[in-house]
Amino acid sequence: MAILDAVLAPLEIALNKALTASPAALQQLAGEQQSLALYFRDLAWGFRLQPTVHGLQLQAGLGESRAAISTSLVGLARLLAGEDPRAMGDALVLEGDAEYAERLLGALRHARFDLEAELGALLEPLGAAGLGRGLRNWAERGRRGLAGLLLGEVQRGPESGGGLANGEEVRRWMDEVDDLAVSLDRLEARVLRSEQGSSQA
Amino acid sequence: MKEQTTHFGYSEVKWEDKASRVSQVFDSVASRYDIMNDLMSMGVHRMWKRFTVDLACVQRNEMVLDLACGSGDLAAAMSRRLGPRGGMVMADYNAAMLAQGRDRMLNEGRAEQVRFVQADAEALPFVDECMDCITIGFGLRNVRDKARALASMWRVLKPGGRLLILEFSQPVNPVLAKIYDTYSFEVLPRLGQAIANDAESYRYLAESIRMHPDQPTLLRMLDEAGFERTQYYNLTGGIVAVHRGYKL
Numbered sequence: 001m002a003i004l005d006a007v008l009a010p011l012e013i014a015l016n017k018a019l020t021a022s023p024a025a026l027q028q029l030a031g032e033q034q035s036l037a038l039y040f041r042d043l044a045w046g047f048r049l050q051p052t053v054h055g056l057q058l059q060a061g062l063g064e065s066r067a068a069i070s071t072s073l074v075g076l077a078r079l080l081a082g083e084d085p086r087a088m089g090d091a092l093v094l095e096g097d098a099e100y101a102e103r104l105l106g107a108l109r110h111a112r113f114d115l116e117a118e119l120g121a122l123l124e125p126l127g128a129a130g131l132g133r134g135l136r137n138w139a140e141r142g143r144r145g146l147a148g149l150l151l152g153e154v155q156r157g158p159e160s161g162g163g164l165a166n167g168e169e170v171r172r173w174m175d176e177v178d179d180l181a182v183s184l185d186r187l188e189a190r191v192l193r194s195e196q197g198s199s200q201a
Numbered sequence: 202m203k204e205q206t207t208h209f210g211y212s213e214v215k216w217e218d219k220a221s222r223v224s225q226v227f228d229s230v231a232s233r234y235d236i237m238n239d240l241m242s243m244g245v246h247r248m249w250k251r252f253t254v255d256l257a258c259v260q261r262n263e264m265v266l267d268l269a270c271g272s273g274d275l276a277a278a279m280s281r282r283l284g285p286r287g288g289m290v291m292a293d294y295n296a297a298m299l300a301q302g303r304d305r306m307l308n309e310g311r312a313e314q315v316r317f318v319q320a321d322a323e324a325l326p327f328v329d330e331c332m333d334c335i336t337i338g339f340g341l342r343n344v345r346d347k348a349r350a351l352a353s354m355w356r357v358l359k360p361g362g363r364l365l366i367l368e369f370s371q372p373v374n375p376v377l378a379k380i381y382d383t384y385s386f387e388v389l390p391r392l393g394q395a396i397a398n399d400a401e402s403y404r405y406l407a408e409s410i411r412m413h414p415d416q417p418t419l420l421r422m423l424d425e426a427g428f429e430r431t432q433y434y435n436l437t438g439g440i441v442a443v444h445r446g447y448k449l
Contacts (some may be wrong), residue, residue: 009434013255020260033449050430052447053333053361054258057430 004045005060016055018111025110028053028103037065038103042072049104067096067104080109082171208346210408216345220321223343224295226402231297233397235272240392240404247274249441250338253367254278254441256434262286265331266357268322269293269340273302275367279336281310290327292320294343322350327357338367342413351426358448364428368417369410370435370442377438385410416442 032051039046040063046092048065050057062068070081070093078092079085085092085102141159205216210374214222227234238246254275259265261284267276280289291306293299299319306312322337322344335354344350354364364434372378385407393403414422416433418422423431428446433441 009256011260013252016258017255020258052363054260054363059430059432174298197261 004043005047008047008058008060009193012056015058015108015111019055019107020112025107028107028110029055032100032103032170034057034066036065036101037062038076039068039070040073041070051104065096067094067098067101067102069094079105082109092180153162206377208412209414210405219345220294225297226405229397229399229402230298231295231301231391234298234301237393237396239405240396241389242298245437249367249436249443250274250278252434252436253336253338253365254282256445257334257336257365259283259287259334264288264290264331266290266292266325266327266332266335268320268325268335268337268354269343270302271298271338271340273305275338276302276315277305277309277311277335280306283314285314285391287314289315290318290332291315292318292322292325293340294319294321323353324349325353327355328358329356330362332357333359333362335362335364336367337365339369341366341368341419342409346358347414348422351422351428355427355448360448363445363447364423366444368419368424368442368444369413370419370439371415371434373439377440415445416444419444 003152018039019029030053035048035050037046037048046062048059048061048063069079071091075088075091078088085094085098205218206213206388207216208214209222210221242249257265257277257279259282261282263289264285265279267277267279267281267289268272270276270293273291276289276291283289291299291302293302296319299317303312303317306315313369318326322340323346325330335358337354341347341350351364372381386404389403389407390400393406394400397403405449416435420431420433423444423446426446427448429449431446433442433444433446
């Protein structure tokens with residue numbers, strides 16, 4: 001799949017720019033050296049992601065890897081959007097060291113991709129600013145549509161003030177709500193105990 | 202005993218003469234180097250260099266060596282990413298080209314974080330394992346003993362460091378190869394004569410490109426020098442290729 005292999009270099013550059021802009025994401029990769037194989041069943045094509053000091057190296061083909069993921073493009077989008085791989089059933093098959101795969105994918109989730117800037121940089125040398133703007137708008141609409149489809153997110157309406165939370169942010173917020181609920185339960189129990197103590201006295 | 206020789210374009214020259222002859226070529230073209238690059242490649246060399254810099258993915262605070270730095274296109278782009286604590290060494294065998302690079306960095310206000318070294322790639326004057334990243338753009342084909350130069354680069358790289366080689370290579374499409382041949386041997390020397398008043402140097406350029414190892418051969422040389430995870434990317438149909446290897 002030489003044609004698809006040709007996208008690996010721009011993909012690696014885009015991934016590494018995003019990782020460089022997210023020190024926490026880069027930190028997650030620090031010290032790792034072994035590869036994660038990614039195979040797309042719908043394209044019958046795969047590649048390996050190998051951590052380096054500057055991010056990731058993408059290599060064509062499926063060599064020996066510490067973990068291997070077999071999925072579809074939609075499956076990968078769901079995974080990167082934060083969906084639990086254990087809940088994806090046949091849409092994703094994970095072999096090898098699942099914890100390692102989760103660590104690498106976690107770094108990618110932390111990285112912030114600037115799709116508009118990447119497309120702009122790609123198209124700038126061609127002098128196709130108009131085409132670039134059109135493609136960027138199209139890609140952004142596609143990204144929002146895909147996110148809505150996969151995560152059930154609502155489209156941002158004119159009345160909403162800011163961007164929608166992504167899956168990771170929603171999960172973190174839900175965890176905080178759970179923590180708050182537990183703290184409230186404890187507080188309630190303490191108040192009850194102190195009330196009981198004072199009535200007995 | 203048979204005298205050791207090497208190639209200088211299509212000619213055989215004495216081993217010890219090649220470096221000075223290459224130097225004469227660059228002495229002759231140094232003042233018109235940038236304008237000739239733009240004309241010869243129709244500006245595409247800027248994209249090749251940007252791709253190389255993006256692939257190198259230089260991080261803040263890293264130490265980078267740009268070999269055969271010339272007028273400093275790669276070094277200037279990378280130094281912007283290094284931050285105030287990062288360091289850059291620009292090295293070139295040819296004093297006239299190094300002066301072009303130094304003047305450019307001075308004019309751009311970047312000289313503070315850059316050191317300039319006139320150096321031979323075959324015997325780099327640096328301690329072991331001191332560089333995070335080494336780049337060499339359009340320079341390796343002029344090196345006399347490429348295997349020795351690669352070994353020298355491997356020595357000065359830190360573990361985990363990477364080497365990127367941007368160099369003319371072999372077009373993968375036969376039709377493109379034919380067009381490229383005609384352009385190189387018919388158009389380039391005339392362009393060199395018209396702009397730099399030097400057809401010979403640009404004839405040498407075309408010949409030296411044909412004598413340079415093709416993509417798989419150079420990849421094998423990187424492997425033999427000890428580099429790992431080696432790979433290459435063809436640009437503009439293989440007219441140029443970027444090879445990368447890591448010291449692990």
